[in-house]
Amino acid sequence: MTDPILIVGAGQAGIKAAETLRAKGYDGDVVMLGDGGLPALPASAAVESLSERRDGRGTFVPATGGLFRNPPRSNLRTKTSVASIDPAAKCIALSNGTRLPYSSLLLATGTRARQIPLEGATLDGVFSLRTMADVAAIRDTLAKAENVAILGGGYIGMEFAAVAAGLGKTVTVIEACGRVMERSVAPEISTYFQTLHRAHGVTLRLEQKVERLTGETSVTGVALGDGTQIPADLVLLAVGAVPVTGLAESAGLAVGNGITVDAYARTSVPDIYAAGDCTEFPSARYGRTIRLESVQNAIDQAKIAAGSILGETQAYDPVPWFWSDQYDAKLQIAGLSSGYDRTELEGAYDEGRFALKYFLGDRLLAVDTVNAPRDHMMARKALAQTGPDSDGTREAAA
Ligand SMILES: Cc1cc2nc3c(=O)[nH]c(=O)nc-3n(C[C@H](O)[C@H](O)[C@H](O)COP(=O)(O)OP(=O)(O)OC[C@H]3O[C@@H](n4cnc5c(N)ncnc54)[C@H](O)[C@@H]3O)c2cc1C
The missing domain is CATH 3.50.50.60 (FAD/NAD(P)-binding domain)
Known part of the structure; x- marks a missing residue:
């Protein structure tokens, strides 16, 4: 057998x-x-x-x-x-x-979830978000919390910020980079979401280093490198996986x-x-x-x-795609944009319905859309039609 x-x-x-x-x-x-x-x-x-x-x-x-x-x-x-x-x-x-x-x-x-060596990271009220068990653990603390601090302005951090702000919490996002979601989207997209979050009352502390989390048994705040103390009765560590x-x-x-x-x-x-x-x-x-x-x-x-x-020989070479929902904005990403040298914006940026195309020379690398699902689907089709790089351009972009 x-x-x-x-x-x-x-x-x-x-x-x-x-x-x-x-x-x-x-x-x-x-x-x-x-x-x-x-x-x-x-x-x-x-x-x-x-x-x-x-x-x-x-x-x-x-x-x-x-x-x-x-x-x-x-x-x-x-x-x-x-x-x-x-x-x-x-x-x-x-x-x-x-x-x-x-x-x-x-x-x-x-x-x-990535763990970081941070004083206070084991205090009650400090969480990561990866599994259903994490969701269950966060739920009760979030219901009672007044001040929520989020370490990390990536997708999970920003989605969590949107939910916490929607619940009427005082929300601060602390990010080491100069803008949110910096590793995966262009400044135009970061700016759009930063404006959106600020309009919902979220405070963004960019280019900030966290010194430690404060508190005796439960977390009470976040001490920043510049000496600022941010009060927090819930801290989410959203620093990657x-x-x-x-x-x-x-x-x-x-x-x-x-x-x-x-x-x-x-x-x-x-x-x-x-x-x-x-x-x-x-x-x-x-x-x-x-x-x-x-x-x-x-x-x-x-x-x-x-x-x-089962013995088949089909090779894997996908057009990657991803999505993130924050408030009423649906961000959809098709392709990988790293190495791009210019972007083109199409649609109504101020009305929150647009596409941002990433190019390297004339080659389309990726398309981010906000509240434009049709454009996202078209972008996936267009990217799928461009085959593997023949002149090494994409390798140079890596
Ligand atoms: C909070 C959160 C939200 C996300 N939202 C999105 C989204 O909106 N869109 C999107 O495209 N992606 C999203 N992602 C990413 C997405 O979840 C992952 O890409 C996807 O789940 C990966 O699937 P996987 O099967 O590779 O791993 P997983 O779904 O993580 O499954 C791996 C499983 O293996 C188990 N395991 C590990 N080691 C062992 C072991 N030794 N023995 C037995 N079991 C083991 C783990 O417990 C886990 O259950 C999100 C991720 C997180 C954390």
Whole structure:
């Protein structure tokens, strides 16, 4: 009898891979192992649920449909942490010591919230936002909080700011860079969202260094490098995520900024595949190795991984896309803009309905839209039609 296909991680990528195996007609055993750290998804829905305008139930977790209803052919084990992989013996060990053999292994272990060495980070009232457990933990404190401080002006920080401001909290976002979402969008987009947040009463403290969080047992404030004290009874640490690669590293798989896979989602070790946030992969389209944190990537790369496990040879080279909802503004991003040398604005910026195109020379690299979903879809189509870079221009942009 063939050993099962094992999937580590019951998030977006893991579930899509299992679904795809079945959709492609695989009828052998599939076992998915998840440690219970269910991701809070999407960000907008997760933070929105904190406002209690939604109940949050069933909103975040990708549906497994009928996939796991007929054990033992398909078996979903939640609250099961995988401790190690033995590639030579083709088996894994669970944290309780049980060993399970595999025919193929898919690692879909995602990311965890970045931790920073910061005095006061363990005080009550200080949170990260990654899993449903985080959402549950934040909810009660947020309901009672008056002053909310957010460390980090990226997507999660700014979405959380919008929700907290909507609840009437006094909100301060503290960001080390000179503008919000600086790493992924142009100044025009940052400026638009900064204006929007300020109009909703949010204070933005840009180019600020945080010295420490203050308080005895519960957090009472944030001490900034310039000597300012910001009162806070809830602090959200929204300073990014890191790929979960420990299992892969200990098993001797190649790991860089994520588990290294090729265009077929194959790791450096035979019969072990990886997909989703935890991977770095070669992008022919952008001429470099990339790691993405997005639902699009988790789902599309998982489909490729499932195909590869079944012997297919379809390469993965996506047009990445992402979204972020803040107040009534829907930001949608198609493509990767890094390396652009000019932008073009189309539409009604002052009315909050526009597209910003990023170019390198004449080449369209990416398009950000605000409240313009049709333009976003057209941008995805246009970007998909531009094939891998032929003259090295994109590589230079990396
Ligand atoms: C708050 C928040 C909001 C987001 N909102 C958006 C959004 O609006 N749009 C968007 O495109 N992207 C969004 N993202 C990013 C998106 O969540 C991820 O890109 C996506 O979930 C990645 O899927 P994944 O399957 O790779 O990883 P995950 O969904 O994180 O799943 C990985 C799973 O593996 C489990 N695991 C890890 N190690 C082990 C182990 N040893 N044993 C067993 N299980 C293990 C983890 O607990 C986790 O459940 C958001 C992320 C966060 C944190």
